[in-house]
Amino acid sequence: xxxxxxxxxxxxxxxxxxxxxxxxxxxxxxxxxxxxxxxxxxxxxxxxxxxxxxxxxxxxxxxxxxxxxxxxxxxxxxxxxxxxxxxxxxxxxxxxxxxxxxxxxxxxxxxxxxxxxxxxxxxxxxxxxxxxxxxxxxxxxxxxxxxxxxxxxxxxxxxxxxxxxxxxxxxxxxxxxxxxxxxxxxxxxxxxxxxxxxxxxxxxxxxxxxxxxxxxxxxxxxxxxxxxxxxxxxxxxxxxxxxxxxxxxxxxxxxxxxxxxxxxxxxxxxxxxxxxxxxxxxxxxxxxxxxxxxxxxxxxxxxxxxxxxxxxxxxxxxxxxxxxxxxxxxxxxxxxxxxxxxxxxxxxxxxxxxxxxxxxxxxxxxxxxxxxxxxxxxxxxxxxxxxxxxxxxxxxxxxxxxxxxxxxxxxxxxxxxxxxxxxxxxxxxxxxx
Amino acid sequence: xxxxxxxxxxxxxxxxxxxxxxxxxxxxxxxxxxxxxxxxxxxxxxxxxxxxxxxxxxxxxxxxxxxxxxxxxxxxxxxxxxxxxxxxxxxxxxxxxxxxxxxxxxxxxxxxxxxxxxxxxxxxxxxxxxxxxxxxxxxxxxxxxxxxxxxxxxxxxxxxxxxxxxxxxxxxxxxxxxxxxxxxxxxxxxxxxxxxxxxxxxxxxxxxxxxxxxxxxxxxxxxxxxxxxxxxxxxxxxxxxxxxxxxxxxxxxxxxxxxxxxxxxxxxxxxxxxxxxxxxxxxxxxxxxxxxxxxxxxxxxxxxxxxxxxxxxxxxxxxxxxxxxxxxxxxxxxxxxxxxxxxxxxxxxxxxxxxxxxxxxxxxxxxxxxxxxxxxxxxxxxxxxxxxxxxxxxxxxxxxxxxxxxxxxxxxxxxxxxxxxxxxxxxxxxxxx
Numbered sequence: 001x002x003x004x005x006x007x008x009x010x011x012x013x014x015x016x017x018x019x020x021x022x023x024x025x026x027x028x029x030x031x032x033x034x035x036x037x038x039x040x041x042x043x044x045x046x047x048x049x050x051x052x053x054x055x056x057x058x059x060x061x062x063x064x065x066x067x068x069x070x071x072x073x074x075x076x077x078x079x080x081x082x083x084x085x086x087x088x089x090x091x092x093x094x095x096x097x098x099x100x101x102x103x104x105x106x107x108x109x110x111x112x113x114x115x116x117x118x119x120x121x122x123x124x125x126x127x128x129x130x131x132x133x134x135x136x137x138x139x140x141x142x143x144x145x146x147x148x149x150x151x152x153x154x155x156x157x158x159x160x161x162x163x164x165x166x167x168x169x170x171x172x173x174x175x176x177x178x179x180x181x182x183x184x185x186x187x188x189x190x191x192x193x194x195x196x197x198x199x200x201x202x203x204x205x206x207x208x209x210x211x212x213x214x215x216x217x218x219x220x221x222x223x224x225x226x227x228x229x230x231x232x233x234x235x236x237x238x239x240x241x242x243x244x245x246x247x248x249x250x251x252x253x254x255x256x257x258x259x260x261x262x263x264x265x266x267x268x269x270x271x272x273x274x275x276x277x278x279x280x281x282x283x284x285x286x287x288x289x290x291x292x293x294x295x296x297x298x299x300x301x302x303x304x305x306x307x308x309x310x311x312x313x314x315x316x317x318x319x320x321x322x323x324x325x326x327x328x329x330x331x332x333x334x335x336x337x338x339x340x341x342x343x344x345x346x347x348x349x350x351x352x353x354x355x356x357x358x359x360x361x362x363x364x365x366x367x368x369x370x371x372x373x374x375x376x377x378x379x380x381x382x383x384x385x386x387x388x389x390x391x392x393x394x395x396x397x398x399x400x401x402x403x404x405x406x407x408x409x410x411x412x413x414x415x416x417x418x419x420x421x422x423x424x425x426x427x428x429x430x431x432x433x
Numbered sequence: 434x435x436x437x438x439x440x441x442x443x444x445x446x447x448x449x450x451x452x453x454x455x456x457x458x459x460x461x462x463x464x465x466x467x468x469x470x471x472x473x474x475x476x477x478x479x480x481x482x483x484x485x486x487x488x489x490x491x492x493x494x495x496x497x498x499x500x501x502x503x504x505x506x507x508x509x510x511x512x513x514x515x516x517x518x519x520x521x522x523x524x525x526x527x528x529x530x531x532x533x534x535x536x537x538x539x540x541x542x543x544x545x546x547x548x549x550x551x552x553x554x555x556x557x558x559x560x561x562x563x564x565x566x567x568x569x570x571x572x573x574x575x576x577x578x579x580x581x582x583x584x585x586x587x588x589x590x591x592x593x594x595x596x597x598x599x600x601x602x603x604x605x606x607x608x609x610x611x612x613x614x615x616x617x618x619x620x621x622x623x624x625x626x627x628x629x630x631x632x633x634x635x636x637x638x639x640x641x642x643x644x645x646x647x648x649x650x651x652x653x654x655x656x657x658x659x660x661x662x663x664x665x666x667x668x669x670x671x672x673x674x675x676x677x678x679x680x681x682x683x684x685x686x687x688x689x690x691x692x693x694x695x696x697x698x699x700x701x702x703x704x705x706x707x708x709x710x711x712x713x714x715x716x717x718x719x720x721x722x723x724x725x726x727x728x729x730x731x732x733x734x735x736x737x738x739x740x741x742x743x744x745x746x747x748x749x750x751x752x753x754x755x756x757x758x759x760x761x762x763x764x765x766x767x768x769x770x771x772x773x774x775x776x777x778x779x780x781x782x783x784x785x786x787x788x789x790x791x792x793x794x795x796x797x798x799x800x801x802x803x804x805x806x807x808x809x810x811x812x813x814x815x816x817x818x819x820x821x822x823x824x825x826x827x828x829x830x831x832x833x834x835x836x837x838x839x840x841x842x843x844x845x846x847x848x849x850x851x852x853x854x855x856x857x858x859x860x861x862x863x864x865x866x
Contacts, residue, residue, distance in 0.1 A: 317719075
């Protein structure tokens with residue numbers, strides 16, 4: 001794996017740092033332990049990449065920013081600590097958009113086409129998983145930052161329920177919207193990763209005490225009788241035809257597998273973007289205020305403008321956004337009264353051109369706006385949401401979102417696994433080697 | 434009861450409206466039902482007063498404000514609806530400080546001394562319960578507005594855990610700080626009221642699904658072995674000597690009853706006031722913004738200034754206040770690791786002079802500041818907190834706070850009941866008749 005990284009990463013730039021010596025030493029210890037005491041479980045000896053927003057003991061957490069220059073993490077983040085306990089080998093840290101606030105993750109590239117972006121903000125993780133530069137990776141998702149790179153890199157990404165995975169030791173973007181979760185090659189691998197990292201952490205105030213269930217063990221139960229809904233409002237507005245077709249085909253696959261597929265309306269989704277922007281800008285600015293005063297010039301121009309604008313949001317706007325957010329939550333709650341999972345496009349399009357701030361969807365649209373608008377409702381409602389490959393357009397992957405009820409990750413994963421095995425898109429690999 | 438209200442209310446002004454005809458009709462129906470089918474339970478036929486912040490079907494909810502002129506409630510609030518189901522008779526609505534934003538509730542008076550204030554914002558409810566103008570009443574508590582009138586009127590007030598009692602149909606002051614709860618003559622009555630009104634309400638987004646337990650049935654178990662803590666920091670800063678002495682005596686009563694009494698420090702309490710003010714001002718201003726634009730002159734001057742100032746709070750300040758609030762919550766969580774209840778003064782002093790904005794505690798202090806500063810920590814942390822009479826100074830009641838862990842109302846009530854029966858202050862009645 002390290003040799004493959006050395007060969008491919010100079011072109012892909014998925015990793016910001018690779019822990020050659022540490023990873024080799026850990027791999028040797030894992031081997032010795034395997035021989036002497038047997039396996040710790042399915043992640044024993046498995047090379048995992050960590051988004052450079054998570055603390056790894058003794059390493060810098062640069063978060064894609066010059067603001068963090070000189071930082072060294074004193075301790076592992078909770079997720080990294082749990083991965084180590086499960087036997088995983090931490091191979092390196094992956095590129096993120098500065099402070100996770102963007103969807104293109106320069107300088108990382110997309111392994112399906114090096115002239116395309118790998119999405120963001122977990123773009124390095126998405127590219128590394130797709131290009132086989134790790135077996136799985138961690139990401140964070142505030143506006144889609146796990147699902148966007150999963151979609152454009154043709155891998156699986158899971159944004160768990162808010163509170164399901166600890167965020168201790170992860171640089172925050174916006175505390176009420178942030179989620180930590182895995183990216184992996186298959187739904188099965190994502191389930192194994194989730195099993196390792198999920199569960200209550202008393203040191204994270206947002207961490208839930210809800211019981212963790214057996215995710216991988218229930219994967220193969222199929223979707224016979226599962227109530228699947230396609231939500232026609234919002235999720236199909238300004239979506240490229242190739243993407244919409246792929247979702248319709250996915251719905252047929254679910255029907256063929258014995259699921260009931262209905263159409264549904266979720267009220268208030270049209271409020272998602274202004275609500276999300278107000279909350280994101282306010283919370284991010286509150287976190288960054290001290291460094292923004294101390295070292296403003298170390299931020300990239302776009303990040304700094306975003307954070308300084310966030311300082312001008314009045315508290316009343318933030319409070320009203322949180323109140324309106326409750327309407328979105330309620331809308332989903334009602335929608336889920338007779339539904340198990342909602343399916344929708346992950347993105348309205350495929351990977352955009354590297355270096356461009358636009359994508360083409362009914363004309364040019366700002367790439368950030370375009371990439372986050374189908375993701376943010378699940379961040380507002382804190383719902384577990386999977387992105388799984390569901391086809392290709394011009395050789396670039398398309399992603400399917402599977403959205404579930406709070407803490408029903410197992411249903412979302414079960415649906416994703418059944419679909420993935422039936423559809424088979426996961427078998428196509430990117431042309432990089 | 435109606436005759437007593439007619440005789441005493443003109444002096445006390447505890448009620449803003451009395452439902453003579455409706456209450457008599459309800460009482461006759463309750464009697465008929467009692468004869469025909471037996472009792473609905475302990476509240477069957479019991480006259481209860483409702484703070485004029487709760488909707489009562491067909492009646493105006495004026496919230497102490499000209500802004501609400503002409504309002505008529507289309508439906509009962511959830512609490513009123515539950516009280517009716519339990520058989521209670523709604524006798525009338527009690528005076529509140531405008532929009533619950535104040536601690537003196539003009540024009541209501543204190544039945545222990547008509548030249549004193551009845552506290553606020555549930556001042557009418559506190560005075561009505563103390564003067565026997567109802568058997569129990571409802572209040573709301575955002576910064577102490579149940580416990581303050583309970584303390585200065587010598588009655589029992591319970592601010593339940595955040596989410597324990599539905600707020601549907603109650604005019605909000607600040608949604609993340611507001612609590613609905615009862616005022617009553619004894620802890621036993623407060624337990625009966627809580628039993629009637631507690632429980633999940635799917636129409637209130639802040640309502641908890643936590644199970645309701647048997648509050649009245651477990652009251653008499655005593656406090657043998659109960660772990661009681663006196664918190665020395667914050668709760669005894671600038672407290673009049675008579676109040677501090679009453680709390681020490683209460684601690685001795687608990688010891689005599691077999692409780693363990695320790696001293697404890699709760700960290701971060703000194704942050705309570707700025708945190709609370711920032712959250713209160715932001716949330717109240719967000720709620721009032723539309724009416725503040727439409728009919729600014731209908732607000733009292735003080736309320737309008739408070740709300741307009743609240744519009745200037747930046748979202749970053751609000752977000753930081755919510756983050757710091759988490760520190761206060763954590764501080765209590767740690768304190769409760771080896772403690773069942775915390776005891777503290779409800780207020781640093783007794784009832785202030787009617788018409789004065791000051792009270793005397795080490796010199797003059799603003800009455801609002803003085804009355805809320807020992808209450809607000811429990812609002813920030815959402816903890817169940819009882820105020821129970823614990824003595825008198827110059828003929829005016831002193832209140833003891835009993836603070837418990839989230840959703841442990843039964844422990845708080847059990848401690849309050851044991852103390853109340855042993856100390857006997859509840860037997861002294863105000864000199865109004």
